[in-house]
Amino acid sequence: MHLLRAQISLRRIKGEVPQTITSFLSAKANIVREGRDVSVITYAAMVHSALEAAEILAKENIEIEILDLRSLVPSIAKPSPQR
Numbered sequence: 354m355h356l357l358r359a360q361i362s363l364r365r366i367k368g369e370v371p372q373t374i375t376s377f378l379s380a381k382a383n384i385v386r387e388g389r390d391v392s393v394i395t396y397a398a399m400v401h402s403a404l405e406a407a408e409i410l411a412k413e414n415i416e417i418e419i420l421d422l423r424s425l426v427p428s429i430a431k432p433s434p435q436r
Contacts, residue, residue: 388418396422 385400386407393403400421407417 383421383423384418385421386417386419388416390416392418392420394420394422 382394386404388407393407395403400419403417403419407419410417
């Protein structure tokens with residue numbers, strides 16, 4: 354049931370598709386929206402839900418920063434040399 358909900362929520366998202374996936378595959382989170390009052394750290398379909406909430410709260414003069422983690426899997430870093 355959870356998978357079905359995820360598919361339905363992703364289907365309602367519309368927007369531009371990047372021409373390259375280089376920026377998506379970077380190890381850094383993406384600041385989707387600047388804010389001064391609260392930081393929301395999220396990923397996947399919940400980024401869009403957070404943006405909707407930020408628009409509503411902006412009317413109340415509450416500015417939310419939204420960080421898109423892009424992935425919960427840590428990036429593969431080059432190991433440091435052994436000492």
